[in-house]
Amino acid sequence: MTDNPSEGQTTSDPVDPLNLFAEEVARAVDGQAEVAHQTAKVRVPSTAWKESLTIVAGDLGLGFLSWLSAVDWTDEVAVGDEPDQPVERHYELLCAVSNLTDGRLVLISTEIDHESPSIESVADVYPGANWHEREAAEMFGIEFVGHPDLTKLYLPDEFEGFPLRKNYPLLSREVKPWPGKVDVEEMPEEDGGPTTENPGS
Amino acid sequence: MMDPTLAHHLSEVAVSVEVETEGMTLNIGPQHPSTHGVLRLVARVDGERASSVRPVIGYMHRGYEKLAEVRTYPQIITIVNRIDWVSGFANEIPFVVAAERLMDIEAPPRAQWIRLVLTEMARISSHLVFMASYPLELGAATPLFFALRERERVLDLLESVTGGRFHPNFNRLGGVKPVYAAGPTTKKAGMDIPAGFLNETRDAMGKVLGTCEEIEDLVAGNEVFLARTKGVGVIPVEIGASYGVSGPNLRASGTDFDLRKVSDYLPYADFDFDIPVRPNGDCWDRWWVRLQEIRQSARIITQAIDGLPTGPLQAKVPRIIKVPAGETYVRAENPKGEMGYYLVSTGGLGPYRLKIRSASFSNLSLLPWLLEGALVPDFIAIMGSLDFVLGDVDR
Numbered sequence: 143m144t145d146n147p148s149e150g151q152t153t154s155d156p157v158d159p160l161n162l163f164a165e166e167v168a169r170a171v172d173g174q175a176e177v178a179h180q181t182a183k184v185r186v187p188s189t190a191w192k193e194s195l196t197i198v199a200g201d202l203g204l205g206f207l208s209w210l211s212a213v214d215w216t217d218e219v220a221v222g223d224e225p226d227q228p229v230e231r232h233y234e235l236l237c238a239v240s241n242l243t244d245g246r247l248v249l250i251s252t253e254i255d256h257e258s259p260s261i262e263s264v265a266d267v268y269p270g271a272n273w274h275e276r277e278a279a280e281m282f283g284i285e286f287v288g289h290p291d292l293t294k295l296y297l298p299d300e301f302e303g304f305p306l307r308k309n310y311p312l313l314s315r316e317v318k319p320w321p322g323k324v325d326v327e328e329m330p331e332e333d334g335g336p337t338t339e340n341p342g343s
Numbered sequence: 344m345m346d347p348t349l350a351h352h353l354s355e356v357a358v359s360v361e362v363e364t365e366g367m368t369l370n371i372g373p374q375h376p377s378t379h380g381v382l383r384l385v386a387r388v389d390g391e392r393a394s395s396v397r398p399v400i401g402y403m404h405r406g407y408e409k410l411a412e413v414r415t416y417p418q419i420i421t422i423v424n425r426i427d428w429v430s431g432f433a434n435e436i437p438f439v440v441a442a443e444r445l446m447d448i449e450a451p452p453r454a455q456w457i458r459l460v461l462t463e464m465a466r467i468s469s470h471l472v473f474m475a476s477y478p479l480e481l482g483a484a485t486p487l488f489f490a491l492r493e494r495e496r497v498l499d500l501l502e503s504v505t506g507g508r509f510h511p512n513f514n515r516l517g518g519v520k521p522v523y524a525a526g527p528t529t530k531k532a533g534m535d536i537p538a539g540f541l542n543e544t545r546d547a548m549g550k551v552l553g554t555c556e557e558i559e560d561l562v563a564g565n566e567v568f569l570a571r572t573k574g575v576g577v578i579p580v581e582i583g584a585s586y587g588v589s590g591p592n593l594r595a596s597g598t599d600f601d602l603r604k605v606s607d608y609l610p611y612a613d614f615d616f617d618i619p620v621r622p623n624g625d626c627w628d629r630w631w632v633r634l635q636e637i638r639q640s641a642r643i644i645t646q647a648i649d650g651l652p653t654g655p656l657q658a659k660v661p662r663i664i665k666v667p668a669g670e671t672y673v674r675a676e677n678p679k680g681e682m683g684y685y686l687v688s689t690g691g692l693g694p695y696r697l698k699i700r701s702a703s704f705s706n707l708s709l710l711p712w713l714l715e716g717a718l719v720p721d722f723i724a725i726m727g728s729l730d731f732v733l734g735d736v737d738r
Contacts, residue, residue, distance in 0.1 A: 179444050179671035199585075206584040206600075208674065209700040213687055223691030226668060236685070238672060238700070242584055242598050245605030249672065249685075270586035273708040281408075296401035296737060305409055315413055 160246075167204075167248050171197050183236075183249040191235070191252050192262040198239055198250060199267050208238035208247060210264070210274035212282045212306075216256070220311040231256045233282060237264070237271070254284060263289035281306035366394060369719070373402055379476070380733020384710075388719055396714040398707060403737040411697040416442050416516055416664050419697070423684075424510045426701055427735035429472050430465040430678045432501065435514040438697075440608045441673040441686040442516050445666045448659075452610070452652040454518035457536065459609045460544070460647045461501060461513065462675075463640040467551060468497045469678035470591075470633045470640075473730045477630060478562050480727045481571050486558050493554040496547045503537045516664055518657035535656050541648045548641040555638055563631070572626035576713055576725035579624060586712070587705030590680025591632045592729055596624035602676035609675075613650075614643050626728035633730070665692060679703050679735060703735035 161175075164182035168175035171194035173186040186194040198204045213234040217224055233254040240247040254261055263286035265272040275286040276295040283304035286292055294301065303310055372383035381402035387395045407426065411419050423438050424431035436458060443449060450458070475490035498508045505511035505520070513520050521535060562568050578588065580596040593600065601618045603611040619635030621628035666688040674683030680702030687696040706729050713725060 179669050181671045183670075205581060206589075207587040207705070208681065208683065209587070209685070209698065209705075211685070211698045213696045213698075223689065223693060223695065225689040225695060226691070227689070236698075238683075238685070242580075242593075242600040245600070245602060247672070247674070268585050268587075269582075269712070270588075270705055270708050273704070294401075296404040298401075305406065310409075312409060312413055 163246050164248060167198065167202060167250075170202055171250070173250075181249065182247070183251050185251050185253075188235075188252045188254055188261055191250075192264050192267065194250055195237060195239070195264045195267050198248070204239040204241050204246075204248065206240045206242050207268040207270040207274075208240055210235075210237040210268075210271050210278065212236065212254075212278050212284060214282060214306065214308045216308045219308045233259050233284060235261060235278070235284070237268075239268070258285075259283060260285040260287060262287050263292075265289055280304070283307065369393075371722070373399070379731060380736070382707075382733055382736070384714075384722070386714070386719070386722075391718050391720070393714050393717055393719060393722075396711050398710050400707070400733070400736055403733050405738065407738050408697055408699055411694055411699075413693065415692045416666060416694070419693070420514055421510070421512050423699070424512060425734065426699065426738055427469075427677065427679055427682070427703065427732050428509050429732050430469040431507075431509050432465040432505070432511045432513065433462045433469075433675065433677045434682060435511070436462055437608060437673045437675040437682055438684045438686075439514045439516055440675075441671050441684045442664075442666055442688075443658075444671050444673065445669045445686065445688050446516065446660070446664075447667075448517050450518045450658055451655045453535075453654045454656045454658075455610050456647055456651050457504070457519050457656070458514065459611070459614075460644055460651075461504065461511070462609065463644050463647075464497050464501050466640045466678040467637050467644075468494045468501070470637045471497070473630075473633050474558055474637070477727045477730075478568060480723050481568060483562065483565065483568060486561050489554050489557050489561070493551050496550060500540065500544055500547055503540060503543075515657060515660075517660040518655070521656050541651070544644060544648050548645050551641050552638060555634060559634060563634075569627065571721075571724050572630065572728070574623075575626045575721050576717070576728055577624045578709065578713065582712065583624075583709065586709040588680070588709050589705065590676065590678070590702055591636060592629055592680060592706055594618065595621045595628035595632045597622045602674060602681060606674065606676075608673055611643075614646050616643050626724050629728045629730070663692070665690060666694075674700065677702055679730060679732065680706060699738050701735045701738055703729075703731035703733070704738070707731050707736050 160182050161177050164175035164177050164184060168184045171184060171186055173184040176183050215229045215234055216231045217228055233256060235252050235254055237250045238247055263275055265275060273295060275289055276292060278284050279286055279292050280294045280297050281304060366387050366389050369386045369388045371386060373381045383399040385397045385399060386393045407422055410422060420435055424434045426434050471490045471494040475487040478486045501511060502508045505513035578596050580598050583593050583596055599618045599620045616639045619632050621632055668688055668690040670687045672683055672685045674681050682702050683700040685698035686694055689695040714722060717725060
């Protein structure tokens with residue numbers, strides 16, 4: 143896995159099979175390919191979301207739906223770490239699809255507006271997206287237009303708020319800081335003090 | 344005497360009138376022995392047939408994706424092995440591999456082989472639970488005793504190495520947990536697994552294979568079992584794929600797709616093993632594929648302990664682990680199907696976002712399609728054959 147010195151970077155090695163595959167998908171859906179850390183991603187505009195996945199599922203034969211979910215990109219973080227670089231506020235919607243022969247997998251990605259997040263549902267392209275979209279809707283507040291039944295999946299019907307949004311606080315963390323974080327900060331320096339591996343004597 | 348034409352007319356009426364029955368809503372669960380956790384089904388039934396089924400899930404939702412955003416990488420390993428608790432060890436692998444990929448490190452060969460052995464043990468123990476519970480749900484209690492006896496043997500081996508039967512928490516970024524008493528692991532590489540482990544494993548694998556024979560003799564040709572499972576709950580491969588159904592459930596539908604053969608998250612390329620496939624996609628085929636997978640896993644383990652490489656257990660990692668910014672998706676062939684983690688790091692002590700792709704979630708999402716038009720008495724046979732765990736559905 144680490145034989146390739148450019149591993150981990152966005153490679154442009156033209157003969158790398160994963161690059162070729164990402165380029166092929168990008169050409170078919172008129173998107174932008176990027177490959178990093180052995181993961182192929184193709185960015186498409188949100189207006190072409192459903193159309194792109196229809197092409198991917200049909201012509202490209204990537205009929206296996208691995209998952210569909212979102213990432214909330216924002217600097218306003220209630221819990222966890224903020225991004226080290228300032229990011230433009232948006233939701234990134236991702237759909238991972240694969241074939242059932244050589245296991246090539248591609249993430250189709252699009253950006254959705256943060257103010258009124260809404261996108262076309264792909265539940266009739268990949269029927270399995272039905273539940274994934276219900277989960278993304280209740281967790282991020284993204285509206286999937288044309289979804290047959292966009293009710294809550296995990297959460298109780300009366301639940302308010304969208305828990306996986308970065309500005310949604312985690313109540314237990316508000317009440318009491320996670321002790322693990324303290325442990326990490328107080329760990330001994332690289333060359334000093336006893337450690338579990340070398341307890342001293 | 345009645346006019347013959349009238350009598351005929353009356354008899355016509357009698358047969359053409361059907362009893363009008365209203366459809367009925369049948370609630371199954373949330374507490375039900377065949378649901379392996381807490382699952383509720385709301386079925387519309389017309390007589391003995393279901394016209395629609397709506398699974399209600401979320402009773403065990405623990406919000407691991409949010410919890411992962413406020414924990415450090417080593418802490419997350421303890422929560423991910425609670426997703427599918429029947430094969431806890433296997434859940435850790437794709438997560439640590441994802442983090443290692445972003446850090447651009449790789450576990451040493453010995454650590455990778457130990458991971459592989461324990462993953463296959465998790466697969467055997469998970470499939471043995473299925474071998475125990477599935478016939479039981481259909482009324483056959485005997486296989487349970489054979490399967491659970493063997494599972495206990497495998498769990499003992501897992502425990503002897505990791506200290507945990509269900510939640511090993513044994514993987515570390517860059518390797519596996521060194522045994523405390525063994526001192527600095529680069530020096531005493533031979534002391535990382537307990538004495539006698541290799542011989543006991545070889546012995547146990549022989550017994551597992553023997554139990555497979557016993558289970559096959561007991562169940563495979565059993566008339567009642569065949570009647571309950573043959574041709575029941577058929578999943579065509581394209582339908583299954585479009586729902587994300589994976590693992591043995593899909594390989595019983597005629598595809599030989601197995602991530603162990605096409606992905607390099609563990610060194611499976613060094614091993615000689617077959618992918619059991621069945622063409623019909625019914626309950627019996629799903630049972631058969633799992634039984635054969637136990638045999639193949641035993642075969643892999645036997646090869647691995649014969650050729651276990653020596654060397655360190657841990658790659659060099661900083662004491663405080665920060666994962667460089669990046670995104671990667673790593674998926675693995677878990678006992679229940681494809682398990683994967685989409686890890687987004689922005690360079691902090693914990694992930695910025697961790698999407699957990701669990702096998703049972705997608706396998707269960709097929710249920711409304713699969714149970715539509717099914718007989719209510721077949722529900723148990725069909726649901727049991729999918730081998731889901733609700734912790735893996737709800738995450």
